[in-house]
Amino acid sequence: MAVLGTGSGGDGEVAMTTATVAIGAPARTRHRHALRAVPFTLLAGIAIVGLFALLAAVGPWVAPRDVESHSSARLQAPSSAYWFGTDRYGRDMFSRVVVGSRTTMTMAVSGTLLGVAVGLVIGLVSGYVGGRLDELLMRIMDIFMAFPSLLLALLVVAILGANVVNAMASIGIVFMPRVARVVRSATLGIRHAAFIEAAEVRGEPTPHIIFREILPNLWPPIIVEGSIRLSYAVLLSVSLSYLGLGAQPPTPDWGLMVSKERAFMVQAPWVVLFPAGAIVALVVGVNLLGDGLREWLMAWKSRDE
Amino acid sequence: MSDVTAPPVLEVRGLSIAYATRGGTVHAVRDASLEVRAGETVALVGESGSGKTSLAFAVMRFLDANGRVTAGEIRFHGADVLALGPAELRRLRGARISMVFQDPQTSLNPVLRVGEQVAEVVREHLGLSAGAARARVLELFAQVNLPDSASIADRYPHELSGGQQQRVLIAMAFACDPELLIMDEPTTGLDVTTEARILDLIADMKARHRPAILYITHNLGVVARFCDRVVVMYAGEVVEEGPVARVFSRPLHPYTRGLLTSVPRLDWSKRDGTLTAIEGRLPGLVDPPRACVFAARCPERIDRCLEVRPGPEPALGGGFARCLRAAELADFRFGGRRGAGDSEPTTTPGAALVETRDLRCHYPVRRTVADVFRGAAPRAVRAVDGLSLDLHRAATLAVVGESGCGKTTLGRAIVGLLDPTAGEIRVDGQRLPGLARRRSRELRRRIQVIFQNPEATLNPQKTVGQTLRRPLQLLGLARGRVAEARVLELLRAVHLPEAYATRYPHELSGGEKQRVAIARAFAAEPDVIVCDEPLSALDVSVQAAILNLLVDLQRRSSTAYLFISHDLSVVRYLADRVAVMYMGKLCEIGSAADLFAPPYHPYTEALLSAIPIPDPAARQRKVRLEGPVPSPIDPGPGCRFHSRCPRKVGAICEREEPPAQEARPGHVIHCHIPLAELRQIAPVVEYREETVR
Numbered sequence: 001m002a003v004l005g006t007g008s009g010g011d012g013e014v015a016m017t018t019a020t021v022a023i024g025a026p027a028r029t030r031h032r033h034a035l036r037a038v039p040f041t042l043l044a045g046i047a048i049v050g051l052f053a054l055l056a057a058v059g060p061w062v063a064p065r066d067v068e069s070h071s072s073a074r075l076q077a078p079s080s081a082y083w084f085g086t087d088r089y090g091r092d093m094f095s096r097v098v099v100g101s102r103t104t105m106t107m108a109v110s111g112t113l114l115g116v117a118v119g120l121v122i123g124l125v126s127g128y129v130g131g132r133l134d135e136l137l138m139r140i141m142d143i144f145m146a147f148p149s150l151l152l153a154l155l156v157v158a159i160l161g162a163n164v165v166n167a168m169a170s171i172g173i174v175f176m177p178r179v180a181r182v183v184r185s186a187t188l189g190i191r192h193a194a195f196i197e198a199a200e201v202r203g204e205p206t207p208h209i210i211f212r213e214i215l216p217n218l219w220p221p222i223i224v225e226g227s228i229r230l231s232y233a234v235l236l237s238v239s240l241s242y243l244g245l246g247a248q249p250p251t252p253d254w255g256l257m258v259s260k261e262r263a264f265m266v267q268a269p270w271v272v273l274f275p276a277g278a279i280v281a282l283v284v285g286v287n288l289l290g291d292g293l294r295e296w297l298m299a300w301k302s303r304d305e
Numbered sequence: 306m307s308d309v310t311a312p313p314v315l316e317v318r319g320l321s322i323a324y325a326t327r328g329g330t331v332h333a334v335r336d337a338s339l340e341v342r343a344g345e346t347v348a349l350v351g352e353s354g355s356g357k358t359s360l361a362f363a364v365m366r367f368l369d370a371n372g373r374v375t376a377g378e379i380r381f382h383g384a385d386v387l388a389l390g391p392a393e394l395r396r397l398r399g400a401r402i403s404m405v406f407q408d409p410q411t412s413l414n415p416v417l418r419v420g421e422q423v424a425e426v427v428r429e430h431l432g433l434s435a436g437a438a439r440a441r442v443l444e445l446f447a448q449v450n451l452p453d454s455a456s457i458a459d460r461y462p463h464e465l466s467g468g469q470q471q472r473v474l475i476a477m478a479f480a481c482d483p484e485l486l487i488m489d490e491p492t493t494g495l496d497v498t499t500e501a502r503i504l505d506l507i508a509d510m511k512a513r514h515r516p517a518i519l520y521i522t523h524n525l526g527v528v529a530r531f532c533d534r535v536v537v538m539y540a541g542e543v544v545e546e547g548p549v550a551r552v553f554s555r556p557l558h559p560y561t562r563g564l565l566t567s568v569p570r571l572d573w574s575k576r577d578g579t580l581t582a583i584e585g586r587l588p589g590l591v592d593p594p595r596a597c598v599f600a601a602r603c604p605e606r607i608d609r610c611l612e613v614r615p616g617p618e619p620a621l622g623g624g625f626a627r628c629l630r631a632a633e634l635a636d637f638r639f640g641g642r643r644g645a646g647d648s649e650p651t652t653t654p655g656a657a658l659v660e661t662r663d664l665r666c667h668y669p670v671r672r673t674v675a676d677v678f679r680g681a682a683p684r685a686v687r688a689v690d691g692l693s694l695d696l697h698r699a700a701t702l703a704v705v706g707e708s709g710c711g712k713t714t715l716g717r718a719i720v721g722l723l724d725p726t727a728g729e730i731r732v733d734g735q736r737l738p739g740l741a742r743r744r745s746r747e748l749r750r751r752i753q754v755i756f757q758n759p760e761a762t763l764n765p766q767k768t769v770g771q772t773l774r775r776p777l778q779l780l781g782l783a784r785g786r787v788a789e790a791r792v793l794e795l796l797r798a799v800h801l802p803e804a805y806a807t808r809y810p811h812e813l814s815g816g817e818k819q820r821v822a823i824a825r826a827f828a829a830e831p832d833v834i835v836c837d838e839p840l841s842a843l844d845v846s847v848q849a850a851i852l853n854l855l856v857d858l859q860r861r862s863s864t865a866y867l868f869i870s871h872d873l874s875v876v877r878y879l880a881d882r883v884a885v886m887y888m889g890k891l892c893e894i895g896s897a898a899d900l901f902a903p904p905y906h907p908y909t910e911a912l913l914s915a916i917p918i919p920d921p922a923a924r925q926r927k928v929r930l931e932g933p934v935p936s937p938i939d940p941g942p943g944c945r946f947h948s949r950c951p952r953k954v955g956a957i958c959e960r961e962e963p964p965a966q967e968a969r970p971g972h973v974i975h976c977h978i979p980l981a982e983l984r985q986i987a988p989v990v991e992y993r994e995e996t997v998r
Contacts, residue, residue, distance in 0.1 A: 194756035216766035
């Protein structure tokens with residue numbers, strides 16, 4: 001089964017992997033077994049996404065040249081001086097691809113986190129409280145889901161204005177209903193478990209039940225869903241930039257680079273090849289990470305039974 | 306009974322089965338041997354994790370992909386089953402060896418009519434034409450007492466009750482007159498009255514077709530009813546084997562004895578003494594003990610038990626036991642004398658602690674579009690329909706009945722998980738608001754709950770300590786250091802090591818989880834605990850320990866229990882008073898001793914007759930109920946039980962609510978039959994006085 005699984009990157013990665021450890025393995029013994037059985041896909045995913053996350057963090061300091069300064073070496077082919085060649089203004093493509101990791105990673109990761117955070121709360125409340133509130137929230141989510149992802153994102157950016165922050169927000173809004181659905185169904189799965197009913201009998205306040213009793217049990221599906229979302233977020237954020245609705249020139253951004261340089265694609269293919277390659281590499285990495293995570297979490301689950 | 310000279314139908318020799326798992330290789334079955342001869346029924350008894358199902362699946366060559374036979378052989382009429390190819394296996398399964406599984410719901414294909422499913426087996430193996438197959442199916446359905454077999458055959462599985470589904474599966478198993486029938490807990494999950502009828506059916510089909518049967522069960526009472534020999538398994542090994550009469554009267558292995566004594570006898574109550582429980586837990590099967598597999602939990606253990614693997618010690622009266630001390634332990638007395646203090650009441654009934662008055666809990670039935678057009682009135686499932694009960698301080702009131710009788714709904718209403726439709730619940734005379742969140746903190750503290758399923762009762766993400774600390778904080782009972790100390794105290798009270806405070810639920814066994822759940826309920830120092838089937842998901846040996854614990858804690862804390870159960874032997878042991886419910890109404894209520902002796906309500910009589918008693922010497926009169934429990938949606942006037950009542954008087958039962966007749970002070974029977982007549986009924990269960998075993 002080909003599953004679009006993905007993972008996380010940048011600051012998100014740290015947060016998410018700690019969460020994984022916290023849910024899956026309370027016991028020390030389980031840590032040991034689990035660590036021994038880390039799937040290869042997860043390791044590969046962590047390596048790729050980790051590399052891009054690192055570039056996003058330290059890119060500007062490791063890039064060999066300034067990304068915005070023009071030079072006379074225009075549309076140079078890749079060479080030992082310019083590893084990925086130069087663009088029409090003579091800017092170093094290698095530096096731009098390296099530094100460009102930051103905008104894409106930031107937009108994708110924070111957009112995903114936003115979508116997961118909001119969707120999570122809606123899904124939990126909808127699933128736990130149920131009744132009319134559930135109907136209302138889910139119908140609103142249905143309205144959001146009625147729009148194709150990119151169209152909805154475009155709509156949001158068109159209303160709010162084109163910049164990185166709004167692009168990020170639009171990704172969050174696109175993802176919110178999808179995450180809410182997944183979280184709601186997972187919530188319904190344990191809604192009537194005896195430990196939840198025990199909490200109700202005890203008279204626990206609703207927020208305690210939702211966030212302390214239910215939420216900790218939902219991390220595995222949330223993490224898997226989040227990682228799937230992240231791979232879409234990467235594509236969505238580069239699409240927005242490509243359409244001129246995300247990062248604005250002269251910011252080095254992969255989507256923007258592909259869009260602006262594509263006129264020179266024939267005589268200087270490297271101006272498109274390298275940013276596009278970076279996009280592909282990141283998406284593959286995120287998918288590997290997600291697939292690996294899912295496999296790993298499943299393994300834990302089956303061990304428990 | 307069986308022909309001793311003929312070769313056995315099934316012969317298992319030195320069988321070992323291992324499963325490859327992430328945690329290592331699990332040696333589920335080790336060096337197990339058994340044989341089943343023609344016409345013989347052999348019971349394979351064991352608790353969860355004993356390897357009994359693995360063994361049966363190996364015989365059918367149904368082992369999971371990660372499981373394999375590592376040693377030994379399985380012979381069917383002398384032929385090596387393990388060497389068979391796929392085509393030969395297909396000819397064997399269903400035709401010469403067939404199997405009945407535990408869960409009828411998943412054993413039948415939901416999208417095929419049940420008649421077709423049975424016909425397919427017949428056509429495939431007997432090569433019958435469609436018409437002949439159909440005729441054979443109807444004949445089989447008639448044999449398994451399915452009423453109106455033609456119409457049943459055309460139904461889909463979901464249109465049948467659980468008992469009917471199991472009958473279809475039994476018909477399917479017998480369809481090709483198999484030489485060997487393997488039944489894997491065929492009655493587990495069914496109601497007691499249904500179970501009794503299915504067991505009658507199996508006994509009847511056995512007499513008619515005379516196959517060899519390997520009957521897998523954890524329930525010793527079922528074994529006593531119709532099996533010839535017993536094989537007891539523990540942690541993957543056969544620990545004892547022998548004829549039913551010998552094993553039940555002179556069990557040699559301490560584990561077998563433990564199993565027998567941990568089921569409370571029907572004439573035993575908590576006043577007669579504690580039950581003998583098997584302490585400890587199943588050994589890990591990744592690295593099973595080399596010496597005696599039961600040694601760690603054995604009350605009779607000597608030092609040598611931890612060093613030497615016991616060989617099969619032959620037993621007087623047939624069979625063997627794998628116990629070094631089998632010869633010395635030969636003397637066994639089950640139970641003891643009948644309790645003298647049985648009639649003395651433990652509590653002086655003053656004002657009731659919890660009272661329900663005309664309590665009603667109705668679930669509205671969703672109206673369909675057709676209903677709206679037809680203008681049909683909204684209907685309701687009357688789960689609890691006018692129930693008035695009193696629960697006294699420090700006493701146990703048991704509520705019994707089959708599934709769907711409303712006992713669980715009653716419990717949920719009392720703890721505040723659902724809002725009653727009408728009527729009221731009072732605590733110390735004070736009216737209780739419906740839902741828990743509307744009750745005061747003090748009221749919530751006073752009423753606690755223990756649920757059925759130990760797997761779901763604890764939050765998997767919280768340590769035992771966190772679970773126990775929370776009610777203390779929330780209810781304002783203790784905090785900080787005091788709370789910590791209290792948690793440890795609670796753990797000690799439920800006989801768990803203090804170190805468990807830092808453990809997570811997945812590290813605990815089922816029984817241990819239930820102990821934590823009990824500790825959580827007691828943390829609030831409640832006046833009442835509603836126990837909703839707290840034992841039914843546990844193994845027999847664990848049940849006894851939990852039962853002892855509940856009795857002990859009640860003595861020390863004067864907490865009242867509302868004990869919801871379908872298991873009458875447990876109820877007899879634990880309860881002071883017992884209420885029998887049927888379809889939301891009370892049939893009979895009285896002290897435990899009153900209820901288990903005539904006069905009975907006809908429903909109580911049937912329930913008592915259905916209890917599987919692990920004693921071949923006990924006499925049990927046969928009363929069977931026909932048909933399933935009728936729909937609880939808007940039942941008509943009159944006695945709810947009239948449609949199944951074997952002692953129905955006449956039209957009055959259908960028209961009029963039965964009167965409450967007081968047989969003795971506190972013993973009330975709701976029935977149209979006059980008390981004088983009810984008193985004439987003979988006792989259902991009789992033990993031989995002072996049975997020497």
